[in-house]
Amino acid sequence: MKYIFPEDFLWGAATASYQVEGAYDTDGRIPSVWDTFSKTPGNVYKGHTGDIACDHYNRYKEDVALLKKLGIKAYRFSIAWTRIFTDGKYTLNEKGINFYKNLVKELKENGIKPVATLFHWDLPQILQDEGGWANRKTAEYFVHYASVMFNALGEDVCQWITFNEPAVYAYVGNLYGTHAPGIKNLEITQKTIHNMMLAHGETVKLYKNSQFRGQIGITLNLSPNYTDSSNEEDIKAAKISEGIWNKMFLDPVLKGKYPEIILNMDFGKNMKNIIKSGDMETINQKIDFLGINYYSRNVIKWNENNPLKYDTVPQNNEKTAMGWEVYPDGLRVLLKSIKKDYGDIPLYITENGAAYEDTPENGEIHDKKRTEFLKNHFIAAKKAIDEGVNLKGYYVWSFMDNYEWAEGYAKRFGIVYVDYETLQRTVKDSAKWYAEVIKNNFTEE
Ligand code: FCB
Numbered sequence: 001m002k003y004i005f006p007e008d009f010l011w012g013a014a015t016a017s018y019q020v021e022g023a024y025d026t027d028g029r030i031p032s033v034w035d036t037f038s039k040t041p042g043n044v045y046k047g048h049t050g051d052i053a054c055d056h057y058n059r060y061k062e063d064v065a066l067l068k069k070l071g072i073k074a075y076r077f078s079i080a081w082t083r084i085f086t087d088g089k090y091t092l093n094e095k096g097i098n099f100y101k102n103l104v105k106e107l108k109e110n111g112i113k114p115v116a117t118l119f120h121w122d123l124p125q126i127l128q129d130e131g132g133w134a135n136r137k138t139a140e141y142f143v144h145y146a147s148v149m150f151n152a153l154g155e156d157v158c159q160w161i162t163f164n165e166p167a168v169y170a171y172v173g174n175l176y177g178t179h180a181p182g183i184k185n186l187e188i189t190q191k192t193i194h195n196m197m198l199a200h201g202e203t204v205k206l207y208k209n210s211q212f213r214g215q216i217g218i219t220l221n222l223s224p225n226y227t228d229s230s231n232e233e234d235i236k237a238a239k240i241s242e243g244i245w246n247k248m249f250l251d252p253v254l255k256g257k258y259p260e261i262i263l264n265m266d267f268g269k270n271m272k273n274i275i276k277s278g279d280m281e282t283i284n285q286k287i288d289f290l291g292i293n294y295y296s297r298n299v300i301k302w303n304e305n306n307p308l309k310y311d312t313v314p315q316n317n318e319k320t321a322m323g324w325e326v327y328p329d330g331l332r333v334l335l336k337s338i339k340k341d342y343g344d345i346p347l348y349i350t351e352n353g354a355a356y357e358d359t360p361e362n363g364e365i366h367d368k369k370r371t372e373f374l375k376n377h378f379i380a381a382k383k384a385i386d387e388g389v390n391l392k393g394y395y396v397w398s399f400m401d402n403y404e405w406a407e408g409y410a411k412r413f414g415i416v417y418v419d420y421e422t423l424q425r426t427v428k429d430s431a432k433w434y435a436e437v438i439k440n441n442f443t444e445e
């Protein structure tokens with residue numbers, strides 16, 4: 001059976017600055033929280049850092065040529081704030097800005113749409129030293145940084161993403177401490193959430209008042225929350241998980257409030273002391289699209305002894321190399337629930353993909369499982385479209401293997417293989433398959 005996509009469907013591929021660029025001390029780049037975190041022993045698998053990564057900073061022309069060869073229509077990259085200012089705040093670093101001007105020019109010349117994320121977790125360390133996202137001033141610096149990038153690239157970048165996965169940055173970085181900046185503190189987490197939301201709203205407002213006519217939105221990591229039973233407590237537990245991970249970000253952006261269920265728990269009750277008058281209106285700006293990163297679902301059950309009152313139930317189904325359950329129908333369910341709860345806002349899958357162990361064989365990578373994974377998720381997305389969801393595009397995570405945060409280089413998500421010794425790129429079978437999907441605009445079961 002053929003699953004045919006809408007004519008103007010935007011097929012893309014995504015990366016992020018710290019994960020691919022390398023060139024960590026080139027042309028005036030200053031350290032980010034990820035440089036500090038990765039260089040602190042014990043934080044990242046085998047002490048891997050993004051110092052060199054895929055060397056995309058020096059090889060972007062080769063990479064853009066590869067994107068073109070595969071027929072990829074849009075490239076989602078992120079801008080390293082650490083390249084834009086020498087002090088993280090106001091002193092411009094022209095060389096850093098030029099890198100992104102050159103990248104965007106190269107993409108345009110090759111007919112690929114540039115889609116830029118402003119914050120994909122690499123906060124300048126110098127700002128972390130002043131409290132990071134828990135400091136309200138960081139939101140001001142961010143808005144200024146955004147204005148610099150709008151002026152530099154605004155004529156050519158057709159879509160802007162203010163933040164990538166603020167939930168992961170807030171919780172994994174500031175509550176669990178297993179990502180940069182490596183903090184474990186609830187109040188810092190709450191302030192981090194609110195100041196990122198505030199920066200998002202201010203930035204959207206600024207862009208809408210500018211002369212630029214591209215689109216602006218935000219990318220959230222969203223998972224649907226299931227229960228194994230129809231037991232009332234389990235259902236409540238699933239609502240808490242949904243509140244913490246999804247609605248804590250969806251609701252302020254799209255409804256101008258934080259979810260009551262969280263504000264009423266110990267976990268969220270301090271939020272009222274952080275929010276200042278007018279903040280929620282500022283956050284609640286009309287966005288042009290919502291970006292969704294989908295990797296898996298959660299299955300939740302009640303646990304009285306857990307401070308959050310819920311546990312995640314491990315599943316026996318097939319898993320990726322990350323240990324994440326493969327659950328394509330969760331994407332369809334999620335997309336439909338967004339439409340039901342938040343209306344008909346245009347949606348993009350800004351990340352979806354899978355890590356598997358890849359073994360090159362005579363210069364080829366037969367990554368059948370990755371192809372299967374993508375195919376089944378594309379089909380789930382198409383079913384959601386048929387069921388009325390306004391899904392406009394799909395970015396595979398990732399264009400190439402890269403630095404997978406705390407997992408270092410051990411986990412490969414790319415449709416292009418990167419040999420970290422030689423930095424040579426090799427197109428995997430999944431990329432060849434994806435090129436066909438793009439060309440045909442359909443996928444087949
Ligand atoms: C997401 C991140 C992205 C990548 C994937 C696997 O949470 O946005 O950078 O690491 O997970």
